[in-house]
Amino acid sequence: IIFNCSYCFKVLFYFKCCKILTKKLLNCSEIYCKGPLLNAAQNAFVFNDSKSFVDMKLKQDPDAVLAAFADLNQIHSGQIPVEAVKQFVAKYFDQPGSEFEDWVPLDWTQSPQFLSHISDPQLRTWASDLNVLWKQLGRKMIGDVFVNSSRYSVIPVKNPVIVPGGRFREFYYWDSYFVIRGLLLSEMYTTVKGMIENFLQIIEEFDFIPNGGRIYYTRRSQPPYLIAMVKEYVEATGDKEFLNLALPTLEKEYYFWMNHRNIEINGHMLNYYASDVNTPRPESYREDIYFKQHIFITEDANSLLSHVTSACESGWDFSTRWAGTKYSSEIEVVPQLLTRTIIPVDLNSIMAFNERTLAEFYRIIGNNTQATTFYEIYEKRAQTIESIMWNQDDNSYYDYVATENSQNKVYFASNMNPLWTKCFPSTVNVTEREEHIAIIIIYIQTNGVLEYPGGIPTSLRPSGEQWDFPNAWPPLVLLIIEGLATSNSSLLQNAALQQASKWVNGNYKAYLKSGFMFEKYDVTQADGVAGSGGEYDVQVGFGWTNGVVMSLLDRYGDTLKFDSSTTPSVEITSSEMTTSSCNVIRPITSQAALLYFSFISLLFCIL
Numbered sequence: 001i002i003f004n005c006s007y008c009f010k011v012l013f014y015f016k017c018c019k020i021l022t023k024k025l026l027n028c029s030e031i032y033c034k035g036p037l038l039n040a041a042q043n044a045f046v047f048n049d050s051k052s053f054v055d056m057k058l059k060q061d062p063d064a065v066l067a068a069f070a071d072l073n074q075i076h077s078g079q080i081p082v083e084a085v086k087q088f089v090a091k092y093f094d095q096p097g098s099e100f101e102d103w104v105p106l107d108w109t110q111s112p113q114f115l116s117h118i119s120d121p122q123l124r125t126w127a128s129d130l131n132v133l134w135k136q137l138g139r140k141m142i143g144d145v146f147v148n149s150s151r152y153s154v155i156p157v158k159n160p161v162i163v164p165g166g167r168f169r170e171f172y173y174w175d176s177y178f179v180i181r182g183l184l185l186s187e188m189y190t191t192v193k194g195m196i197e198n199f200l201q202i203i204e205e206f207d208f209i210p211n212g213g214r215i216y217y218t219r220r221s222q223p224p225y226l227i228a229m230v231k232e233y234v235e236a237t238g239d240k241e242f243l244n245l246a247l248p249t250l251e252k253e254y255y256f257w258m259n260h261r262n263i264e265i266n267g268h269m270l271n272y273y274a275s276d277v278n279t280p281r282p283e284s285y286r287e288d289i290y291f292k293q294h295i296f297i298t299e300d301a302n303s304l305l306s307h308v309t310s311a312c313e314s315g316w317d318f319s320t321r322w323a324g325t326k327y328s329s330e331i332e333v334v335p336q337l338l339t340r341t342i343i344p345v346d347l348n349s350i351m352a353f354n355e356r357t358l359a360e361f362y363r364i365i366g367n368n369t370q371a372t373t374f375y376e377i378y379e380k381r382a383q384t385i386e387s388i389m390w391n392q393d394d395n396s397y398y399d400y401v402a403t404e405n406s407q408n409k410v411y412f413a414s415n416m417n418p419l420w421t422k423c424f425p426s427t428v429n430v431t432e433r434e435e436h437i438a439i440i441i442i443y444i445q446t447n448g449v450l451e452y453p454g455g456i457p458t459s460l461r462p463s464g465e466q467w468d469f470p471n472a473w474p475p476l477v478l479l480i481i482e483g484l485a486t487s488n489s490s491l492l493q494n495a496a497l498q499q500a501s502k503w504v505n506g507n508y509k510a511y512l513k514s515g516f517m518f519e520k521y522d523v524t525q526a527d528g529v530a531g532s533g534g535e536y537d538v539q540v541g542f543g544w545t546n547g548v549v550m551s552l553l554d555r556y557g558d559t560l561k562f563d564s565s566t567t568p569s570v571e572i573t574s575s576e577m578t579t580s581s582c583n584v585i586r587p588i589t590s591q592a593a594l595l596y597f598s599f600i601s602l603l604f605c606i607l
């Protein structure tokens, strides 16, 4: 009886959430996504960070707030003074972050198994601190979000999530894969399952997963890592029943990319990042207005902002990568963006991984017809990547520029993504494949990208954008290290270990100095220095950074040692740590939590 009731609650809750999402899409866009109020508030510099305004909660329903704003506009004949806009925002909006309540993950444990495999005592203590950080990065929505959803920009999801941290108060799509890698090592299986269920619920509603958990992110996606998340979860838990339930929705997301982000190149079907939204991003409103006014050379001036939103869809916002072969270091990067003309090697390598993994999933649940179909699709993609993106002379994969019918022969960390997905066509025999992988190291060594003291650079161009030199990003570093480590070449395996040691030590030294885990780091510094550049200050927390370090400590825990040679003198202990957006943690017993959840479920059913 208990099982059936809880199942009914879940189903009803799910439909309730879907209804809320639809209502929300209809109601909230005039304030959070476009319109005169958004324009006035952003131009009044209510906050330095444009994202803060669109994360605020409305104190009244949108219609009432819009009517009040129309009155104000009329009083001032369309020229509302800055002070009056600020007063209006103070009167009608609550502070950002008011959609969440304190939450301690019920499946959090003090001593997950993986800690005991870390032999260095200092690194082990640090890993234990990182395990504690999940409690600070956990977010649960308050009940009012589901009742008065149009007063919030957050997308209501039924299960709590782990967020990146700092200004990133909501879930992010591709960040969640790297977060989940860490959560599984922390044995937080229920949290992971809940996060994946949220994504499945969202796909049912939107057809795809938005960039992040806000209404203003719903017109673009991010690198499609959901299938990889499910693979990690199923491998860690053996929960095949969940796989059965999830598969149709995973396929639905796959076809979103195949139907809305597809492009034909020389008779081959490939994918690219292609949001068609050509209006300012609400969370970076002022920045986009500025970019529009500073178009210098782009050939596609009328659609500049769609290249900007497409760059956000790639997760690399921003990078000279998306200016393609025409990049000029003489002028600003963003007005040069031509993202929608570029066929990214990493996206296609991930899509190949997804096709092969869907084939594996179908085999696991005993649907051999579908398994064969997806395996054939995968093979075709692997051959296409090989023929279009592999460059035999340079020993590297490259992005392909559709408008020029040629590769963009420039180093980006993404060129190495196929090492991780191993999306090599089966026509290449095993020895050739290993040679193929091994010669990539020649390319990497020629560029010197493994020699930097602080990690592997995203690019070699110091453009001032955050996805360029000298920044190294945790997700890219992990995928390269794992790509090298899982090859059969001892040369590459050694390179992987060296890079892991460098990265872990750098992150740890930064943590000792500051007490923080950063979203990105500077490769030119040996002793752990945060990265910089781009349109917002470097953020701390940080979801994917913690997940990546945990993954590396898990892989190399018996070998890695803390290298104290450049240790900073001032040490901050974890008890002194704070993060800019962390919640106060109040322990609750699991029984109390169970009662609470049952009560909330019942309330929603009644409503």
Ligand SMILES: OC[C@H]1O[C@H](O[C@H]2O[C@H](CO)[C@@H](O)[C@H](O)[C@H]2O)[C@H](O)[C@@H](O)[C@@H]1O
Pocket: 051, 164, 168, 172, 174, 175, 211, 212, 281, 283, 284, 312, 313, 314, 315, 316, 317, 318, 519, 535, 536
């Ligand atoms: O507000 C500016 C941009 O911020 C996000 O991008 C960056 O942070 C994300 C969360 O860690 C990460 O997924 C992304 O790769 C980063 O570049 C956001 O995703 C952008 O859409 C947004 O415009």
